[in-house]
Amino acid sequence: MAADHPHAWAARAIRLLRDEARQHGPTPLHTLRLPGVPGIDLHLKDESAHPTGTLKHRLVRALFTYTLAAGAIQDSTPVLVATGGPVAVAAAHFARLLDLPCTAVVPPRTPAAALDRITAAGGDWQYAERPPAALQEETRALAEATGGHFLDHFTDAAPAVASCGDPTLADELFAQLRTTPHPLPAWLVTGAGTGATSATLGRHLHRHGHPTRLAVADPENSAYYPSWTTGYSGYATGMPSRIPGIGRPRVEPGFLPTAVDLVVPVPDPASVAALHWLHTAGFPAGPSTGTAFWAACHLAARMREKGVRGSIALVMGDGADPYRATYLDPAWLTARDLEPGPHRTTLDRFAATGEWAGA
Ligand SMILES: *Cc1c(COP(=O)(O)O)cnc(C)c1O
Numbered sequence: 174m175a176a177d178h179p180h181a182w183a184a185r186a187i188r189l190l191r192d193e194a195r196q197h198g199p200t201p202l203h204t205l206r207l208p209g210v211p212g213i214d215l216h217l218k219d220e221s222a223h224p225t226g227t228l229k230h231r232l233v234r235a236l237f238t239y240t241l242a243a244g245a246i247q248d249s250t251p252v253l254v255a256t257g258g259p260v261a262v263a264a265a266h267f268a269r270l271l272d273l274p275c276t277a278v279v280p281p282r283t284p285a286a287a288l289d290r291i292t293a294a295g296g297d298w299q300y301a302e303r304p305p306a307a308l309q310e311e312t313r314a315l316a317e318a319t320g321g322h323f324l325d326h327f328t329d330a331a332p333a334v335a336s337c338g339d340p341t342l343a344d345e346l347f348a349q350l351r352t353t354p355h356p357l358p359a360w361l362v363t364g365a366g367t368g369a370t371s372a373t374l375g376r377h378l379h380r381h382g383h384p385t386r387l388a389v390a391d392p393e394n395s396a397y398y399p400s401w402t403t404g405y406s407g408y409a410t411g412m413p414s415r416i417p418g419i420g421r422p423r424v425e426p427g428f429l430p431t432a433v434d435l436v437v438p439v440p441d442p443a444s445v446a447a448l449h450w451l452h453t454a455g456f457p458a459g460p461s462t463g464t465a466f467w468a469a470c471h472l473a474a475r476m477r478e479k480g481v482r483g484s485i486a487l488v489m490g491d492g493a494d495p496y497r498a499t500y501l502d503p504a505w506l507t508a509r510d511l512e513p514g515p516h517r518t519t520l521d522r523f524a525a526t527g528e529w530a531g532a
Contacts, residue, residue: 190238200219208524209525209527213482213483220490221458221492225259227262227459232260233267253319262294265294274297275297276296276321283298326369361374361485361487362472367427371389371429390467392414392415394415396422401436415509418460439468443464447470449517459491459496462490470529477527
């Protein structure tokens with residue numbers, strides 16, 4: 174009987190994950206038209222609309238499907254993750270759906286609000302005992318000692334998305350763009366954390382032979398920009414990014430440099446200026462969307478200079494809500510030298526005239 178088959182539980186679990194995706198449907202695509210760049214549409218793929226509020230929801234669902242299909246998670250296997258961020262919240266959400274225990278091993282200085290989000294999604298957390306650089310190893314060892322499975326998003330998110338068989342962010346985005354004036358954008362713009370999202374977009378472009386180019390918007394302290402420009406994958410900055418979710422001190426295994434046409438370095442205060450600009454314009458996005466929006470505006474200004482019409486689609490990785498007391502608070506920004514300063518003027522001028530200061 175099917176119910177006694179050793180794969181029956183995993184098959185049912187995979188079906189639950191698929192139903193979850195179908196139930197919520199595609200995330201919205203918002204369109205922004207600016208007086209300064211007539212004939213150039215900017216689209217925001219709003220990943221804040223996922224039940225756990227970030228694009229990690231999609232990555233973690235693919236990770237679960239991929240891991241279940243490989244037989245590495247079975248009925249009542251404890252699931253462990255090595256982060257206190259949105260991957261932990263999404264992992265807790267899906268573990269609850271599948272009735273599995275989930276523990277996040279979190280760095281000692283994880284904010285209380287982040288821990289609360291993990292608990293609210295049904296997960297447990299515990300503080301890491303070893304230094305932050307050893308977080309993944311510590312979690313892997315803990316999983317081995319407890320018969321659990323370490324869901325390693327830095328190593329496995331990109332292959333999971335590529336092979337889980339579910340519609341990707343790129344599939345959804347291009348289906349939505351079909352009904353717009355420019356169904357094949359001139360550019361796609363995203364940030365890179367694990368690199369899975371940029372790899373997914375790049376693979377889609379290659380597979381379909383689209384003329385669209387892919388730009389990665391990279392914050393300060395990230396290894397992606399220097400490594401992409403030099404071709405040296407061992408590049409390490411040793412410094413954490415200040416833009417949540419994107420920019421890494423080393424090149425993560427999921428980042429696919431050959432799929433990327435351009436990496437745009439974005440100063441952190443410019444990311445903040447763009448975040449505030451979007452907020453004022455009615456798009457409550459998070460900081461990584463600010464970074465992507467800054468790069469997208471720069472690319473739109475170049476299109477205008479060349480007299481090119483078309484569209485640019487960018488990934489809105491999360492929303493503004495978790496950042497009200499931080500990136501949206503002027504005092505918090507001042508204490509960290511992150512004030513938007515003249516970058517805000519650059520954006521206001523660009524939006525009104527299409528001109529890019531200093532370009
Ligand atoms: C993770 C993340 C990204 C980057 O996505 P990757 O697929 O990991 O490169 C962008 N924005 C936010 C808010 C994220 O959490």
